Amino acid sequence: MDNSTDTHFEIIPVDPHRFLAFWKLDPELLLRAENVLGIPHTEAGWFLRAFRLADPGHGPEQAFSMQDFPITGSRQETYFALSFPGGFVSAVLGVKDRNGRFSPLLRAPCVALPEAPESGASAEVHPAEEVPAPGDETAFGTIDDTNALPEELRHPPPAASESPPEPTRAPVSRLPETPALDEGMIVTAALSGKHPSSVRAEKPGRETPERSTFPAATGRTIGRGSHARCRLASRFDGESGGAPLALRGALAVEGILRPGQRLEIDGMEILPRMDGRFTWTRPLEDFSLLWSLLTEAAFDVTASSALDSRFSEFLLRTLIDIEGEVRDPDYRVYLPPGIRPDASGRFRLIREIGPDFDFIPRIAPLTRSVAAP
Amino acid sequence: MGSRQQITDGNETRGGSLVLLLHAHLPYCRKPKHPVSLEENWFFEALTECYLQLVRVLDRLERDGITPRLTLSLSPTLICLLGDQSLLDQYRRRLALAEKIAERDAQSGEFQEAAARQARFFAETRHTWEERCGGDPLGVFREYAETGRIELATTAATHAFLPAYQARPHIVESQIRVGIDCFEKTFEHRPGFFWLPECGYFPGIETMLEAAGVRAFGLESHAITRARPAPERGVRSPLRCPNGLVGFGRDEAISRLVWSAAEGYPGHPDYREFHRDRIHELPESILGEWLRETGVRLPAGLKYWRVTGPEQEKALYDARAAAARAREHAEHFLEVVRRADRDDGGNPDDGIRFAPFDAELFGHWWFEGPLWLEELFRALSRQNELVPVTATEAVAGCHRPAEGCPAPSSWGDRGDNSHWINRETDWIYPILFEADHRLRKLLQRHGGAPGNSPEGRALRQACRTFLLAQASDWPFMIRAGTAADLAVRHMEGLLGRLRRLLADLEDGRIDRKFLSECEATDRAFPELKVDHFTPARHAGSGSPEKSASIQPRRQTL
Numbered sequence: 001m002d003n004s005t006d007t008h009f010e011i012i013p014v015d016p017h018r019f020l021a022f023w024k025l026d027p028e029l030l031l032r033a034e035n036v037l038g039i040p041h042t043e044a045g046w047f048l049r050a051f052r053l054a055d056p057g058h059g060p061e062q063a064f065s066m067q068d069f070p071i072t073g074s075r076q077e078t079y080f081a082l083s084f085p086g087g088f089v090s091a092v093l094g095v096k097d098r099n100g101r102f103s104p105l106l107r108a109p110c111v112a113l114p115e116a117p118e119s120g121a122s123a124e125v126h127p128a129e130e131v132p133a134p135g136d137e138t139a140f141g142t143i144d145d146t147n148a149l150p151e152e153l154r155h156p157p158p159a160a161s162e163s164p165p166e167p168t169r170a171p172v173s174r175l176p177e178t179p180a181l182d183e184g185m186i187v188t189a190a191l192s193g194k195h196p197s198s199v200r201a202e203k204p205g206r207e208t209p210e211r212s213t214f215p216a217a218t219g220r221t222i223g224r225g226s227h228a229r230c231r232l233a234s235r236f237d238g239e240s241g242g243a244p245l246a247l248r249g250a251l252a253v254e255g256i257l258r259p260g261q262r263l264e265i266d267g268m269e270i271l272p273r274m275d276g277r278f279t280w281t282r283p284l285e286d287f288s289l290l291w292s293l294l295t296e297a298a299f300d301v302t303a304s305s306a307l308d309s310r311f312s313e314f315l316l317r318t319l320i321d322i323e324g325e326v327r328d329p330d331y332r333v334y335l336p337p338g339i340r341p342d343a344s345g346r347f348r349l350i351r352e353i354g355p356d357f358d359f360i361p362r363i364a365p366l367t368r369s370v371a372a373p
Numbered sequence: 374m375g376s377r378q379q380i381t382d383g384n385e386t387r388g389g390s391l392v393l394l395l396h397a398h399l400p401y402c403r404k405p406k407h408p409v410s411l412e413e414n415w416f417f418e419a420l421t422e423c424y425l426q427l428v429r430v431l432d433r434l435e436r437d438g439i440t441p442r443l444t445l446s447l448s449p450t451l452i453c454l455l456g457d458q459s460l461l462d463q464y465r466r467r468l469a470l471a472e473k474i475a476e477r478d479a480q481s482g483e484f485q486e487a488a489a490r491q492a493r494f495f496a497e498t499r500h501t502w503e504e505r506c507g508g509d510p511l512g513v514f515r516e517y518a519e520t521g522r523i524e525l526a527t528t529a530a531t532h533a534f535l536p537a538y539q540a541r542p543h544i545v546e547s548q549i550r551v552g553i554d555c556f557e558k559t560f561e562h563r564p565g566f567f568w569l570p571e572c573g574y575f576p577g578i579e580t581m582l583e584a585a586g587v588r589a590f591g592l593e594s595h596a597i598t599r600a601r602p603a604p605e606r607g608v609r610s611p612l613r614c615p616n617g618l619v620g621f622g623r624d625e626a627i628s629r630l631v632w633s634a635a636e637g638y639p640g641h642p643d644y645r646e647f648h649r650d651r652i653h654e655l656p657e658s659i660l661g662e663w664l665r666e667t668g669v670r671l672p673a674g675l676k677y678w679r680v681t682g683p684e685q686e687k688a689l690y691d692a693r694a695a696a697a698r699a700r701e702h703a704e705h706f707l708e709v710v711r712r713a714d715r716d717d718g719g720n721p722d723d724g725i726r727f728a729p730f731d732a733e734l735f736g737h738w739w740f741e742g743p744l745w746l747e748e749l750f751r752a753l754s755r756q757n758e759l760v761p762v763t764a765t766e767a768v769a770g771c772h773r774p775a776e777g778c779p780a781p782s783s784w785g786d787r788g789d790n791s792h793w794i795n796r797e798t799d800w801i802y803p804i805l806f807e808a809d810h811r812l813r814k815l816l817q818r819h820g821g822a823p824g825n826s827p828e829g830r831a832l833r834q835a836c837r838t839f840l841l842a843q844a845s846d847w848p849f850m851i852r853a854g855t856a857a858d859l860a861v862r863h864m865e866g867l868l869g870r871l872r873r874l875l876a877d878l879e880d881g882r883i884d885r886k887f888l889s890e891c892e893a894t895d896r897a898f899p900e901l902k903v904d905h906f907t908p909a910r911h912a913g914s915g916s917p918e919k920s921a922s923i924q925p926r927r928q929t930l
Contacts, residue, residue: 010806012537013575013781015789022803056576077803088576109540112575112781114789117595344787 009093009106013113016085021048022077023093030074044095046071049102050080053088056110060090067281083252083281083321086115100269184289244328247291249284252319294322294349295336322349389714389724390762392621394591396568397424397732398448398532400846401897402863411859414671416454417464421674423736425501426743428513434750441750442761445514446526446568449555453897455511468502470663471495471673477659478651487677487689515560524763526566527556533843534793536575536781537802541809546581550905551840553585555898565589565765570845572784579618589619589768591729595788596779597622604775609717609724611767613774620779621727627710628728639739642680643698646687647738651675699741703748711758725767798848804868808839811875816906819878827883834888835874836906838895842867
């Protein structure tokens with residue numbers, strides 16, 4: 001008997017922010033699933049939706065935050081970084097149609113993310129609250145053994161009809177194409193405080209002081225314009241090996257949509273909860289870019305803890321969340337003032353990007369309000 | 374097991390209690406086709422330097438009327454190794470050979486005194502093995518446990534890192550069931566204390582432990598300090614979970630005195646140097662039968678030097694100075710704990726310091742560790758401020774435990790799961806989860822097959838191999854980079870055998886020769902029951918408050 005086509009979806013907790021997910025989906029099954037869900041294969045985008053739950057017995061409708069991650073491939077093993085640490089996490093694989101409506105297919109059992117010991121991470125601006133998840137996942141489940149598609153999948157899932165009413169919306173006109181939101185663009189804009197289109201060149205970073213005691217070089221630089229060279233890493237695991245410094249980070253956008261408002265970020269429409277709140281994150285992985293964010297002027301901006309209305313009627317807040325680990329104590333001197341690692345060398349920085357940073361070209365309203373707030 | 378009052382024989386005590394736990398564990402690895410393997414040599418080294426030295430420590434304390442109240446956790450895989458007669462026969466030969474080489478080296482002149490001392494050590498150890506233990510150290514530990522001088526505990530069957538499998542509760546449950554079954558068969562009672570491998574805790578596991586009759590388990594410090602709610606006195610408070618089981622949090626501050634590579638006692642210049650082994654310097658004329666037996670210069674424990682310092686050049690070991698240092702360090706440890714108690718305002722009722730250590734640190738990595746342990750128990754017996762208690766005594770004597778839910782955690786280097794689940798090791802888990810899926814189907818199909826039928830044997834062997842492949846040791850080694858290639862090869866071997874066994878069962882064509890080879894190689898848990906692998910009424914991953922009633926949410930769409 002060949003089991004190579006057995007569908008499964010599992011998640012394993014790794015650290016306070018991350019889980020490992022792996023899945024294997026029978027392509028034929030997926031095609032059938034997409035069809036019965038009413039989503040043409042070519043227009044369906046596959047996503048992993050992660051839910052944070054207060055209790056493992058809770059369903060997605062009780063989740064107090066969620067994140068969507070675009071995925072590819074019917075068989076994959078990969079890590080997912082959440083913007084907020086700890087708690088119970090459940091995940092669902094599903095598809096989104098062109099309007100961003102998510103249809104769940106497979107659910108992984110809930111797991112508890114481990115917690116780290118207390119750290120002396122610098123207390124920066126934290127999100128005022130986590131953004132609740134939409135409550136449209138009541139029919140989620142796990143396909144444990146899918147030699148055949150579950151009966152329910154042969155019909156549109158009840159979740160679609162049981163979704164909370166969405167804000168009244170006007171007909172959607174597609175936005176003009178904008179450049180893809182990449183990591184370099186985010187950092188460039190954050191550092192310059194300008195829209196990327198107006199940024200002519202990368203801003204040189206503050207030079208890292210050279211010290212005779214700096215560890216041996218292996219080729220990469222700390223920050224742009226730095227003279228110091230060393231072995232570095234952009235992740236905590238795997239390739240970072242014996243690197244003296246490790247960073248990981250994310251850009252997070254959170255906010256509230258008023259009735260009738262619609263918002264698209266990086267080509268995907270945001271689907272808010274009934275009360276209009278949402279969150280969206282984008283992992284940042286390149287070490288040198290993260291290092292620049294950590295050390296440079298973006299963080300000199302006085303942060304605001306309240307949601308502001310910088311996008312006219314939209315209430316949004318953009319945050320950079322960087323976690324780091326100094327594995328070699330000699331490298332502590334390179335940290336910018338105000339970053340105080342704990343005894344194990346770890347630190348965390350959550351900073352709001354200032355209110356004038358209209359830097360994300362892929363954040364755009366789909367339409368203006370049609371109903372009064 | 375006595376209550377606190379019995380322990381102190383009516384003496385008034387002013388301080389708290391100390392739960393000292395040694396967790397003895399080695400991964401199961403047999404290589405019947407090799408004369409001897411590095412993995413089997415780990416076992417031989419640990420027997421000589423750790424387990425038999427512990428027997429000697431207990432005997433000396435017993436002779437002097439001192440009751441140590443030590444908690445000794447013996448992993449099921451170690452129990453299996455200690456019960457493997459062919460391995461023990463090999464050990465007996467190896468020990469005698471090591472003694473002979475040390476004697477020859479003593480005659481060669483260069484390190485006469487050091488080699489003679491080493492030869493005496495081997496001779497005394499051989500005497501303990503043959504005369505005191507009769508080749509069965511488990512019997513001695515059983516004897517000490519039966520008279521209440523120590524408490525025996527155990528852990529998961531193959532020391533799996535259990536948080537990795539929380540989404541498949543039946544895997545966790547089979548690890549617990551098989552582990553406790555193995556312990557019970559060996560020691561004729563169920564353990565009250567369970568060592569969570571790598572201190573890996575996730576909410577809901579206490580429900581599975583409760584079902585297995587366990588009363589208490591060990592946790593990393595921040596499982597307690599970040600518990601909900603967090604106890605006011607931190608790790609000094611045992612934490613009673615909502616289902617009544619008690620978790621002890623490792624007291625990191627006092628553990629560091631022993632564990633820390635930088636500050637810990639074992640690195641003192643007077644102690645025996647671990648890394649340099651004379652075996653690598655001796656001519657073949659002296660090694661003789663050793664090389665014929667082992668084929669290679671595997672570590673033999675011929676260590677004549679002391680730590681000395683960070684420099685390469687090492688001075689010769691001075692046993693008397695090292696013993697004095699061990700005594701001094703034992704007294705220092707006791708004083709630090711007592712001072713910490715006093716700084717905390719003392720607590721005569723239920724203040725507990727939980728200090729768990731790997732047993733293999735004592736004797737193998739830290740040669741003077743057993744002596745330090747002995748001196749510590751002697752020092753404890755001379756005062757009544759701090760009372761040594763076993764883990765279940767601590768539960769019984771704990772009248773005011775904090776109540777709450779421990780935080781998910783481990784004692785990995787960042788306190789989370791990433792030491793076992795990372796980019797070097799994450800290839801292992803999808804294979805295991807897929808194997809679990811297939812195994813469950815096969816259990817339904819062949820679960821009733823007679824145990825001696827090819828299907829019954831193959832199914833049992835698949836279950837056995839599946840368990841062995843979950844051991845936390847191999848991913849740990851891969852991540853740490855210590856013997857990583859060996860660990861990868863071992864995992865690939867296990868997973869390869871597992872896949873083939875599953876495929877044979879699925880195809881209904883059992884290759885008997887292959888099956889016999891698997892049975893000879895992966896022969897742990899000879900009386901394994903396949904019904905331990907049948908998903909039961911477990912609770913799944915759940916919060917402690919609700920885990921008893923939570924059923925896994927596994928609906929189809």
